[in-house]
Amino acid sequence: MTEPMVRIRGLTKRYGGREVLRGIDLDVPTGSVMCIIGPSGSGKSTLLSCINHLERIDGGKVWVGGELVGYREHKGRLYELPERHVARMRQRVGMVFQHFNLFPHMTALRNIMEAPMRVRRVPAAEARQRAMGLLERVGLASRHAQFPAQLSGGEQQRVAIARALAMDPQLMLFDEPTSALDPELVGEVLAVMKDLARSGMTMVVVTHELAFAREVGDALTFMDEGMVVERGHPRAVLTAPQEQRTREFLSRVL
Amino acid sequence: MNGNAVSTLTDPLPPAERVVPLRHPWTWVASAFALMVAAGVFTSVATNPAFQWPVVAQYMLDEQILGGLARTLELTLAAMAMGLVLGTALAVMRLSRNLLLSTISWLYIWFFRSVPVLVQLIFWYNFGALYPKIMLRIPFGPVLYSASTNAVITPLTAALAGLGLAQAAYTAEVVRAGIVSVPRGQTRAAMALGMRPATIFVRIIFPQAMRVIIPPVGNEVISMVKSTSLVSVIALAELLYTAQLIYARTYETIPLLIVASLWYLIIVSILSVGQHFLERYYRHHT
Numbered sequence: 435m436t437e438p439m440v441r442i443r444g445l446t447k448r449y450g451g452r453e454v455l456r457g458i459d460l461d462v463p464t465g466s467v468m469c470i471i472g473p474s475g476s477g478k479s480t481l482l483s484c485i486n487h488l489e490r491i492d493g494g495k496v497w498v499g500g501e502l503v504g505y506r507e508h509k510g511r512l513y514e515l516p517e518r519h520v521a522r523m524r525q526r527v528g529m530v531f532q533h534f535n536l537f538p539h540m541t542a543l544r545n546i547m548e549a550p551m552r553v554r555r556v557p558a559a560e561a562r563q564r565a566m567g568l569l570e571r572v573g574l575a576s577r578h579a580q581f582p583a584q585l586s587g588g589e590q591q592r593v594a595i596a597r598a599l600a601m602d603p604q605l606m607l608f609d610e611p612t613s614a615l616d617p618e619l620v621g622e623v624l625a626v627m628k629d630l631a632r633s634g635m636t637m638v639v640v641t642h643e644l645a646f647a648r649e650v651g652d653a654l655t656f657m658d659e660g661m662v663v664e665r666g667h668p669r670a671v672l673t674a675p676q677e678q679r680t681r682e683f684l685s686r687v688l
Numbered sequence: 689m690n691g692n693a694v695s696t697l698t699d700p701l702p703p704a705e706r707v708v709p710l711r712h713p714w715t716w717v718a719s720a721f722a723l724m725v726a727a728g729v730f731t732s733v734a735t736n737p738a739f740q741w742p743v744v745a746q747y748m749l750d751e752q753i754l755g756g757l758a759r760t761l762e763l764t765l766a767a768m769a770m771g772l773v774l775g776t777a778l779a780v781m782r783l784s785r786n787l788l789l790s791t792i793s794w795l796y797i798w799f800f801r802s803v804p805v806l807v808q809l810i811f812w813y814n815f816g817a818l819y820p821k822i823m824l825r826i827p828f829g830p831v832l833y834s835a836s837t838n839a840v841i842t843p844l845t846a847a848l849a850g851l852g853l854a855q856a857a858y859t860a861e862v863v864r865a866g867i868v869s870v871p872r873g874q875t876r877a878a879m880a881l882g883m884r885p886a887t888i889f890v891r892i893i894f895p896q897a898m899r900v901i902i903p904p905v906g907n908e909v910i911s912m913v914k915s916t917s918l919v920s921v922i923a924l925a926e927l928l929y930t931a932q933l934i935y936a937r938t939y940e941t942i943p944l945l946i947v948a949s950l951w952y953l954i955i956v957s958i959l960s961v962g963q964h965f966l967e968r969y970y971r972h973h974t
Contacts, residue, residue: 488876518884525882535877539895550882552891594877600882 437500439464439605439636440485447480454480454503457494457575462605462653467637469647469668472657478640479532481657482607486527486637487520498527499604519638528598532610538581540635541688542569542593543578546600555600561600568596568663588619590624599630607629609641644687648672656680658688707748740768743943747934756930757951763847763916769911770852775859780889782864794858802856806918811851813922815841843924851915855908855967862904899970906963910956916950927951 440462443468447455454477462468470478483489484496495512496503504520505512536545546565556564571573572592581588592609598606603649608627612620624646629636631650641647647654647668654668656677664677675681733739747753781793800808816837824833841849870893878888920929931944938944 483876486880488879511861521879523881523882524880527880529877529880531873531877532874535871535873536894537874538891549878549883552887553884572705597881607880630829663762 436464437497438462439466439499440468440638441497442481442485442520444482445484445496446493447477447484447489453666454660455484455491458660459656460637460662464604464636465626466652467639467650468630468653468655469639469651470638470655470657471644471683472663476657477660478657480539480607480636481642482529482609485607486524488529490514490515498523509619512602517666518674525549525601526604526624528603528606529602529610530606530611532613534587534594534614534638535580536590536594536597538582541579541581542585543575545582545593546597549597550600565596565600568599569593571629572596573622573641574642586619586623587615591615591623595623595626595630596657603635605638607637608637608641610640610642612641612643642687644672644684651683656683658683690741695892699701738942739946740940740943743940744912744946744950746939747944750934750947752930752934753927753947756927759925759930760913760916760927760951761955763851763913763924764909766848767851767855767916768912770848771855771859771908771912772905774852774856774865776863778856778860778862779867782860783867785903796858797857800854803854804919805850805854805915806970808854809918809922812841812849813843815846843919843922846922847916847924851919852914855912858908859905862908863897863900866899866901867893869900870896902966902970903963906959906966910959911962913955913959917952934953945969 438461439531439573440460442460442594445455445458446453458477458481460468460481470481472478480489483683484491485498485503491504491550495505501523503514505525506515507513515643526599536542537548540548542620543562547558547561549556550561550564566575566578569578572595574589574592574596577589577593583591585593595606595611611627612623615623620643624643627637627646628637628650639651651668653665654671655665655669656663656675656679658679664671664675664680666676672684675684733743738777760788778793778796779788782797783792819837822833822835822840823831825831873931874896875888876890878892883891916926918926919926920932923929928948931948935941935944
């Protein structure tokens with residue numbers, strides 16, 4: 435069997451004394467879409483931030499593309515890697531945030547060009563051309579000169595997806611990408627994500643959009659109180675949940 | 689953002705009756721009084737021969753005065769530059785997770801904001817009494833540089849040290865507030881793109897912090913123009929001290945003070961216009 439894109443074993447994470455992740459095991463095969471659902475405070479977003487080491491982990495291990503994240507293993511000990519090594523790893527992992535986090539002082543185009551130019555040293559003309567291509571892909575070519583504040587929430591999130599794709603990631607992490615959007619704008623963002631999934635991108639999506647999980651997801655994980663409660667094929671988990679807690683959650687949100 | 693309320697009303701509106709705004713008679717009375725006072729002051733200033741306006745006119749473009757003016761501008765520029773660079777470094781230290789760095793920065797800010805700038809200036813000017821010789825040497829190693837303190841600490845370096853070091857303490861607080869005002873999500877987004885900490889600071893955090901930093905720093909520049917006049921106590925020939933040198937000779941005290949004041953007014957006016965445009969530039973897109 436081939437190495438999964440993401441492999442997580444025994445992951446724990448504490449904030450102060452509170453354990454927010456309590457021994458997570460998770461595999462995301464290359465080219466698949468993993469959706470993670472669960473009540474707020476269940477640790478889903480924290481789990482996502484541990485995959486690209488935006489959060490330091492307290493125990494367990496995370497591998498992306500077969501490479502240990504954030505640490506170097508030597509003689510049975512884990513040594514924390516310097517920030518520049520971690521930064522290199524993060525180039526391969528795109529992330530999309532609930533509140534978009536576009537750079538407000540740059541145009542849509544500039545937002546997308548920035549990382550390739552500053553991190554990869556791509557020449558400006560080439561970065562611009564690629565950025566325009568990506569804007570076209572998310573249907574926003576005509577909006578390239580706008581600043582984030584001049585775009586709707588849905589447009590901002592599509593630019594944010596294009597920005598992440600500009601680094602040619604092997605893996606995309608989505609942290610509740612539609613939760614901050616007005617209901618009528620959710621569809622356009624999900625459409626871009628569906629398109630991305632169809633193109634074979636490996637994706638981990640923390641979401642409340644159960645319909646999206648059912649339609650696009652290859653696997654579904656239900657988390658509660660820092661643990662994986664149930665996992666399986668989306669249709670199976672959503673229509674015939676095995677665990678009591680999953681049933682309770684689904685009855686509340688459906 | 690999406691306020692496209694389309695009016696479906698087709699009935700013609702009834703002809704509105706003329707709206708009579710509320711009158712404010714007392715505002716007019718107060719205005720007239722203020723105008724009278726202003727006119728009185730102006731007439732008195734313009735006609736009192738003791739102001740010696742012809743002398744003011746004579747010295748406005750005097751070579752010595754212009755030299756002092758240039759020195760004032762130099763000092764303002766140099767002290768502000770020093771304050772900004774050192775202040776930014778102090779702000780970054782203050783925000784460091786390292787307790788030692790943040791404490792040192794805190795102590796610096798506490799000290800240099802607490803001691804009056806005038807005292808600091810005189811202190812630096814007399815630094816030679818404290819350390820007659822200044823040396824740069826590798827600990828337990830050879831001396832790289834050595835000089836008499838009085839040769840190094842000229843009135844100019846003492847002025848720069850006094851004004852610049854104190855300014856750094858104020859600027860540090862302003863820069864820190866600016867950095868803190870940038871949402872955490874910006875750093876996370878930049879990190880997720882693989883940017884290194886230095887790139888994130890220079891390209892993402894600092895430009896956004898500028899919006900918060902510019903207005904107070906603009907005020908500090910204006911205040912610095914006037915603070916440079918404190919340097920007259922250590923006999924550095926900036927604008928005020930130059931005026932003092934002249935009137936010590938000619939006894940035309942009032943006209944020369946007016947010359948200095950007029951120049952301060954002119955500089956501050958120009959700076960205020962500049963500040964206005966700079967603020968507009970940084971407010972534009974965010």
